[in-house]
Amino acid sequence: xxxxKELFNDQALMRELLLDHYxxxxxxxxxxxxxxxxxxxxxxxxxxxxxxxxDIEDGTIRDLRFDGVAxxxxxxxxxxxxxxxxxxxxxxxxxxxxxxxxxINNEExxxxxxxxxxxFQNVYKQANRIKCATxxxxxxxxxxxxxxxxx
Amino acid sequence: MFDVNSVRRxxxxxxxxxxxxxxxxxxxxxxxxxxxxAITSFYHDYTSNIERGEYPTAIMADKAYMNTRKxxxxxxxxxxRQICFMGNITACLNQIAYGLGRDLHEGDTVLISYAExxxxxxxxxxxxxxxxxxxxxxxxxxxxxxxxxxxEECFDDSVKVISLAYVTNVLGSxxxxxxxxxxxxxxxxxVVVDAAQAIGHIKIDVEDLDVDLLCFSSHKMCxxxxxxxxxxxxxxxxQMEPILLGGGMNARFxxxxxIILKDAPERxxxxxxxxxxxxxxxxxxxxxMNIGLxxxxxxxxxxxxxxxxxxxxLDNVEIYNPDIEAGPVxxxxxxxxxxxxxxxxxxxxxxxxxxxxxxxxxxxxxxVDQSVRASLYFYNTKxxxxxxxxxxxKTTLEATIDVFL
Ligand SMILES: Cc1ncc(COP(=O)(O)O)c(C=O)c1O
Numbered sequence: 001x002x003x004x005k006e007l008f009n010d011q012a013l014m015r016e017l018l019l020d021h022y023x024x025x026x027x028x029x030x031x032x033x034x035x036x037x038x039x040x041x042x043x044x045x046x047x048x049x050x051x052x053x054x055d056i057e058d059g060t061i062r063d064l065r066f067d068g069v070a071x072x073x074x075x076x077x078x079x080x081x082x083x084x085x086x087x088x089x090x091x092x093x094x095x096x097x098x099x100x101x102x103x104i105n106n107e108e109x110x111x112x113x114x115x116x117x118x119x120f121q122n123v124y125k126q127a128n129r130i131k132c133a134t135x136x137x138x139x140x141x142x143x144x145x146x147x148x149x150x151x
Numbered sequence: 152m153f154d155v156n157s158v159r160r161x162x163x164x165x166x167x168x169x170x171x172x173x174x175x176x177x178x179x180x181x182x183x184x185x186x187x188x189a190i191t192s193f194y195h196d197y198t199s200n201i202e203r204g205e206y207p208t209a210i211m212a213d214k215a216y217m218n219t220r221k222x223x224x225x226x227x228x229x230x231x232r233q234i235c236f237m238g239n240i241t242a243c244l245n246q247i248a249y250g251l252g253r254d255l256h257e258g259d260t261v262l263i264s265y266a267e268x269x270x271x272x273x274x275x276x277x278x279x280x281x282x283x284x285x286x287x288x289x290x291x292x293x294x295x296x297x298x299x300x301x302x303e304e305c306f307d308d309s310v311k312v313i314s315l316a317y318v319t320n321v322l323g324s325x326x327x328x329x330x331x332x333x334x335x336x337x338x339x340x341x342v343v344v345d346a347a348q349a350i351g352h353i354k355i356d357v358e359d360l361d362v363d364l365l366c367f368s369s370h371k372m373c374x375x376x377x378x379x380x381x382x383x384x385x386x387x388x389x390q391m392e393p394i395l396l397g398g399g400m401n402a403r404f405x406x407x408x409x410i411i412l413k414d415a416p417e418r419x420x421x422x423x424x425x426x427x428x429x430x431x432x433x434x435x436x437x438x439x440m441n442i443g444l445x446x447x448x449x450x451x452x453x454x455x456x457x458x459x460x461x462x463x464x465l466d467n468v469e470i471y472n473p474d475i476e477a478g479p480v481x482x483x484x485x486x487x488x489x490x491x492x493x494x495x496x497x498x499x500x501x502x503x504x505x506x507x508x509x510x511x512x513x514x515x516x517x518x519v520d521q522s523v524r525a526s527l528y529f530y531n532t533k534x535x536x537x538x539x540x541x542x543x544x545k546t547t548l549e550a551t552i553d554v555f556l
Binding site for chain 2: 011015016018019022047068070071072073119120122123125126128129132
């Protein structure tokens with residue numbers, strides 16, 4: 001089987017994927033539902049303003065959604081994340097988030113685990129925009145941590 | 152009129168980065184060699200603290216520090232003793248709000264505008280929270296210009312202070328401060344002016360304006376970081392309580408708690424000041440006055456009209472301040488997030504700023520939260536504008552995304 005990383009060497013394909021998630025973001029609507037945990041990432045930067053909601057039950061992420069005003073990278077990365085983590089157990093999600101953070105920091109990572117999120121493999125080259133690629137992921141990480149701390 | 156190519160040779164940043172187009176002068180400006188030399192000379196030849204020593208290098212440092220008061224006083228037409236040095240204009244505006252705020256009471260009003268920088272908003276907001284004063288906004292047109300004929304209506308007996316930018320930092324609107332002072336003084340209100348974006352771009356005459364308090368930062372007028380200048384009518388300075396207490400600003404104090412402050416300006420300069428910065432600031436002011444502030448303004452107007460004419464021809468941009476005379480161009484490329492435009496331009500060796508530019512209530516006026524700001528200075532050229540506009544015409548969503556792939 002071809003290394004998944006190689007699939008992401010096709011510039012036109014990657015551009016298409018990013019454009020698609022930016023212009024038509026997935027799971028891009030918040031719900032009014034008390035069972036969802038919510039995180040508003042407004043103070044991370046003064047530019048992107050994103051809210052992420054997660055429905056976590058029995059150790060599984062049942063649903064993930066987001067909304068907000070944000071740049072291409074934060075919108076697309078959060079959109080791709082919602083698809084990737086939905087349906088995963090919390091333990092799986094934590095591992096995937098960890099691998100993603102390694103990729104963003106230009107460290108060795110498990111590309112198989114990241115599927116479409118491999119499209120962000122070169123974001124580290126724009127050092128001042130790394131936060132854009134992680135804002136939604138950080139939100140989910142914080143939601144999981146809060147959930148675990150509160151039992 | 153100065154020769155821009157010879158001016159450019161005075162700036163090591165330009166000489167060392169010949170391909171970089173620096174259109175972020177609203178954030179900070181480059182420093183001419185003369186400023187750098189003045190600072191290194193302080194460290195090479197006469198490093199000392201001020202106001203304390205009896206020895207030759209300390210006396211030299213004292214003299215150089217005091218000389219900057221003279222030079223700045225000459226630049227804005229006031230007396231030396233009306234010039235106080237603080238850390239930056241943000242410190243000055245906080246000092247002003249603190250000082251005036253001690254005499255403000257619940258129900259008093261401070262007038263500001265939607266186009267103000269955070270540093271001319273948040274200190275007043277704190278007085279609203281802590282003392283119950285009102286904050287009201289003066290009427291602006293869509294490009295941030297004060298509607299002077301509606302200003303009088305803003306004044307009632309509760310208005311004690313009006314605090315405005317001379318030139319606003321996103322739209323570059325140039326406010327009629329002289330007329331504002333006339334109206335405000337008729338109503339016994341004080342006028343505070345944030346001259347951060349005006350200093351070094353236009354000639355400022357505080358006497359002629361009749362402004363009560365005015366401040367600016369050294370780094371936006373080719374001077375070093377770390378110095379803010381606070382000008383005030385002398386009686387007002389003498390009445391104002393300093394925000395910082397410590398060495399250098401008191402005349403004496405006693406065990407029973409008695410404090411006798413020095414007179415202004417020293418009373419606002421607690422602790423060891425940024426001596427190198429203050430010394431460098433004099434060199435910057437001399438440099439600008441040598442070139443001529445009126446000529447600088449004329450040249451900036453010429454650049455602005457050349458720039459805006461070219462930008463207006465592009466159909467992929469929306470410009471928020473097309474009719475401003477001089478100052479930045481604030482715009483968006485249609486359908487592309489401002490920060491993505493700035494990142495794309497950075498890959499083309501062009502420096503601009505994107506975001507809300509610390510003017511977070513401006514969206515009430517222009518209807519968008521984020522914009523790209525291209526701010527020029529007298530060392531920028533038409534050739535740079537040509538290259539800039541060419542890159543903007545090629546800024547597509549695809550191109551901005553490719554930067555990340
Ligand atoms: C209008 C205006 N006021 C205040 C400031 C704050 O200046 P500083 O950061 O030097 O205190 C700025 C800087 O961008 C400005 O443009």
